[in-house]
Amino acid sequence: MGLGKWIKEKSNPRGRTVLKQELVEKGVDPETAEQVLAEVKTDDEARLALQIARKRVKQYRRLPIQVAKRRLHGFLARRGFESEAIMQVIEKVL
Numbered sequence: 001m002g003l004g005k006w007i008k009e010k011s012n013p014r015g016r017t018v019l020k021q022e023l024v025e026k027g028v029d030p031e032t033a034e035q036v037l038a039e040v041k042t043d044d045e046a047r048l049a050l051q052i053a054r055k056r057v058k059q060y061r062r063l064p065i066q067v068a069k070r071r072l073h074g075f076l077a078r079r080g081f082e083s084e085a086i087m088q089v090i091e092k093v094l
Contacts, residue, residue, distance in 0.1 A: 013048045013049075013051070013052050013079065014079045014080045015045060015048075015049065015076075015079055015080030015081035015082060015085070016037050016045060016080060016082070017080035017081075017082070018078075018079055018080025019033075019037060019080060020033045020034065020037055020080075021080070023036070023037075045081065045082075045085060046085045046088065046089070049076055049081045049085050049086065049089045050089050050092060050093070052076075052079070053072060053075075053076060053089045053090070053092075053093050054093055056072060056075055057072060057093045057094065060072060060094075065094060068094055069090050069094055072086075072089075072090055072093070072094065073086050073087075073090060076089065
């Protein structure tokens with residue numbers, strides 16, 4: 001299976017940062033990992049972040065809005081999504 005296909009078929013969605021780290025840990029050259037991740041479109045990454053945020057936000061409904069935003073931001077950041085995309089997603093779901 002090619003690296004690009006592996007990235008797109010991950011069952012546990014992750015952002016570019018974590019995917020690059022995983023590829024390097026599996027022995028892929030950092031430059032090669034960066035080239036492969038360049039194929040992952042920013043729109044695809046934002047759509048993926050929105051998809052998993054919509055599922056996760058259900059757990060935060062009873063929390064104060066600031067706490068929910070902080071937790072959702074941390075959740076998405078730990079999965080390797082970039083702050084700009086995270087902020088856009090948070091504005092859409094909360």
